[in-house]
Amino acid sequence: MSILAADVIVTSPDRNFVTLKLTTTDGVIGLGDATLNGRELAVVSYLRDHVVQLLIGRDERNIEDTWQFLYRSAYWRRGPVTMAAIAAVDVALWDIKAKSAGMPLYQLLGGASREGLLAYGHASGRTNAELFESILEHRAQGFRAIRVQSGVPGLKAIYGIASNATSAGNAGVRYDHEPAQRGAQPVQEDWDTRSYLRHLPTVFEAVRNEFGPELPLLHDGHHRMTPIQAATLGKSLEPYDLFWLEDCTPAENQEALRLVRRHTTTPLAIGEIFNTVWDYQLLLREQLIDYVRSSVTHAGGITQLKKLLESAAQYQIKSGMHGPTDISPVGMAAAMHLGLAIHNFGIQEYMVHGARTNEVFEQTFTWRDGMLHPGDAPGLGVDLNVDEAGKYPYAQAYLPYNRLADGTMHDW
Ligand code: KDG
Numbered sequence: 001m002s003i004l005a006a007d008v009i010v011t012s013p014d015r016n017f018v019t020l021k022l023t024t025t026d027g028v029i030g031l032g033d034a035t036l037n038g039r040e041l042a043v044v045s046y047l048r049d050h051v052v053q054l055l056i057g058r059d060e061r062n063i064e065d066t067w068q069f070l071y072r073s074a075y076w077r078r079g080p081v082t083m084a085a086i087a088a089v090d091v092a093l094w095d096i097k098a099k100s101a102g103m104p105l106y107q108l109l110g111g112a113s114r115e116g117l118l119a120y121g122h123a124s125g126r127t128n129a130e131l132f133e134s135i136l137e138h139r140a141q142g143f144r145a146i147r148v149q150s151g152v153p154g155l156k157a158i159y160g161i162a163s164n165a166t167s168a169g170n171a172g173v174r175y176d177h178e179p180a181q182r183g184a185q186p187v188q189e190d191w192d193t194r195s196y197l198r199h200l201p202t203v204f205e206a207v208r209n210e211f212g213p214e215l216p217l218l219h220d221g222h223h224r225m226t227p228i229q230a231a232t233l234g235k236s237l238e239p240y241d242l243f244w245l246e247d248c249t250p251a252e253n254q255e256a257l258r259l260v261r262r263h264t265t266t267p268l269a270i271g272e273i274f275n276t277v278w279d280y281q282l283l284l285r286e287q288l289i290d291y292v293r294s295s296v297t298h299a300g301g302i303t304q305l306k307k308l309l310e311s312a313a314q315y316q317i318k319s320g321m322h323g324p325t326d327i328s329p330v331g332m333a334a335a336m337h338l339g340l341a342i343h344n345f346g347i348q349e350y351m352v353h354g355a356r357t358n359e360v361f362e363q364t365f366t367w368r369d370g371m372l373h374p375g376d377a378p379g380l381g382v383d384l385n386v387d388e389a390g391k392y393p394y395a396q397a398y399l400p401y402n403r404l405a406d407g408t409m410h411d412w
């Protein structure tokens with residue numbers, strides 16, 4: 001048995017997705033997500049020009065060896081493009097192995113450790129009134145944990161605030177926030193940290209007053225604060241009992257979290273832009289975080305993320321896998337199988353995909369009472385409808401960027 005064919009499929013039903021499809025000599029198909037939001041074609045080229053020919057003829061059963069081969073033989077290690085490409089191969093191989101074994105992937109990973117995965121959704125509003133409405137909508141959709149993002153007086157457009165737009169031609173689907181905009185240039189947003197630090201605690205106070213103490217609330221700082229600003233925010237949010245404060249400082253400077261940690265008991269989550277287990281060494285060893293935010297898609301697949309989460313478990317650090325719409329249904333399914341199997345699952349981010357996406361990717365997962373479950377079909381439980389995918393060609397799209405009032409570029 002070996003890999004007969006490896007196809008890279010680019011489709012843009014509601015947004016761009018890159019999928020690797022492996023077919024074995026005995027006809028088993030495995031899928032892997034290789035979507036890197038805003039830089040999709042770089043991963044397509046990495047796979048098509050450098051990896052596909054290395055896979056043909058390989059024994060598809062040797063997942064660990066294939067992972068090590070792709071990682072070490074490239075010489076140029078780590079980075080989002082490389083690790084998304086390796087992840088796609090890895091997940092496709094796990095899909096094949098589980099299908100060949102006739103079991104859902106989570107069974108191969110050790111079986112279910114829980115009945116389902118608590119998932120959080122994205123509520124947002126430019127004002128508290130809009131935000132409350134969005135929280136109510138999420139509760140009506142079944143969400144039992146909610147990320148709160150708010151507009152800031154004086155700022156026109158900032159990360160995480162819904163545009164209230166429904167995706168064109170996709171009636172009925174309302175995106176909470178789809179930051180990547182189709183077009184030839186990225187959109188500029190604005191930022192002012194002092195206004196944000198003043199305003200955000202008032203928002204959380206209002207939300208707690210309205211919705212009570214029980215509802216788990218999360219917030220994403222999206223890398224925009226200095227360490228001392230992040231420490232200030234963590235401290236000022238303590239009365240509102242956050243489930244986590246995410247990406248409070250830029251991810252490159254891991255030592256920054258020492259200072260934040262010294263000043264606040266607000267739980268910290270980081271890692272959606274990390275790619276490897278090595279990015280977490282300091283954070284785990286010094287217990288500077290509470291949740292690992294990496295996705296299967298961007299952190300080298302099941303093989304590596306499982307190892308990383310097992311290392312995290314020894315410090316009582318839990319998973320909080322990244323799950324925006326730019327993780328494809330294939331990547332989400334991989335996250336669900338892994339989250340169901342590991343002991344130290346924390347929470348799963350879940351943004352609902354659009355109707356066209358769900359026609360391209362046929363899925364078996366369930367969403368019930370605020371909990372996700374990947375279903376019990378053999379493998380990942382996702383099929384790619386290639387004809388449907390072919391209707392939606394790639395469309396250039398960029399994530400926005402931030403400038404301060406004086407024009408200085410700032411982290412987005
Ligand atoms: O592609 C970038 C988005 O996935 C990211 O901005 C979303 O921060 C994000 C989150 O927490 O989902």
Ligand code: MG
Nearest residue numbers: 220246247272
């Ligand atoms: Mg985030």
